[in-house]
Amino acid sequence: MGMDDKNKIMVRKLNLWYTDNHVLKDVDLDIKENKVTALIGPSGCGKTTFIRALNRMNDLIEGVRVTGEVFLDGRNIYDKDVDVVSLRKRVGMVFQKPNPFPMSIFDNVAYGPRIHGIGDKKKLREIVKESLVNAALWDEVKDRLNMNALDLSGGQQQRLCIARTLAVKPEVILFDEPCSALDPIATGKIEDLIHELKKQYTIVIVTHNMQQAARVSDYTGYFLLGEMIEFGKTKQIFENPKKKLTEDYITGRFG
Numbered sequence: 001m002g003m004d005d006k007n008k009i010m011v012r013k014l015n016l017w018y019t020d021n022h023v024l025k026d027v028d029l030d031i032k033e034n035k036v037t038a039l040i041g042p043s044g045c046g047k048t049t050f051i052r053a054l055n056r057m058n059d060l061i062e063g064v065r066v067t068g069e070v071f072l073d074g075r076n077i078y079d080k081d082v083d084v085v086s087l088r089k090r091v092g093m094v095f096q097k098p099n100p101f102p103m104s105i106f107d108n109v110a111y112g113p114r115i116h117g118i119g120d121k122k123k124l125r126e127i128v129k130e131s132l133v134n135a136a137l138w139d140e141v142k143d144r145l146n147m148n149a150l151d152l153s154g155g156q157q158q159r160l161c162i163a164r165t166l167a168v169k170p171e172v173i174l175f176d177e178p179c180s181a182l183d184p185i186a187t188g189k190i191e192d193l194i195h196e197l198k199k200q201y202t203i204v205i206v207t208h209n210m211q212q213a214a215r216v217s218d219y220t221g222y223f224l225l226g227e228m229i230e231f232g233k234t235k236q237i238f239e240n241p242k243k244k245l246t247e248d249y250i251t252g253r254f255g
Contacts, residue, residue: 104149
């Protein structure tokens with residue numbers, strides 16, 4: 001791996017249990033700044049749980065226990081005195097199913113900044129425009145910002161959710177299978193967008209779609225039953241995997 005790629009997040013010996021179910025097992029991983037890291041692997045193997053551990057979303061689930069460390073810019077996010085609200089501002093998340101709030105397009109994007117204390121109308125308008133531009137949605141909605149967000153198409157709703165995440169100025173964006181509910185054209189738009197966003201953000205994407213991982217990511221990790229089987233540059237993982245388990249999965253001999 002290039003020495004030029006700086007670590008944004010370092011995961012060390014991360015374990016997670018849902019009550020008695022051991023979901024993540026000793027996961028070690030370096031997530032590089034301004035790169036796209038894709039996580040692949042069969043369903044139910046801990047990929048989503050893993051990215052939710054990167055902004056402590058799992059804290060919201062009853063009976064979850066975590067051991068190990070997750071360093072964001074060198075600071076362990078599981079330290080007792082970490083403010084989870086500001087952590088989730090720095091590490092934003094875009095979910096599998098688009099989930100706009102039942103309010104206007106404008107208010108969806110302005111929601112986060114308002115919560116974080118920005119009330120000035122002019123400033124809010126700037127943030128909303130910038131976020132929609134960066135989410136490649138501005139041209140499609142600029143004349144109907146007062147329209148209910150739920151009237152947008154699925155692909156537009158997902159880009160709106162990305163704009164909503166961008167509006168609070170995160171450093172890292174976690175995508176949990178952001179295209180699984182979308183058609184190929186909408187998927188292509190999101191993939192192009194991810195490519196653009198990595199100039200400004202560090203991105204982690206969970207995907208079922210191996211072609212998508214190969215297209216959008218710089219690094220790829222293969223998860224199986226809660227373990228990180230192999231991690232490396234995407235090209236190496238897809239063309240020359242070191243582990244037989246990885247090769248079996250990528251060539252479709254799995255299962």
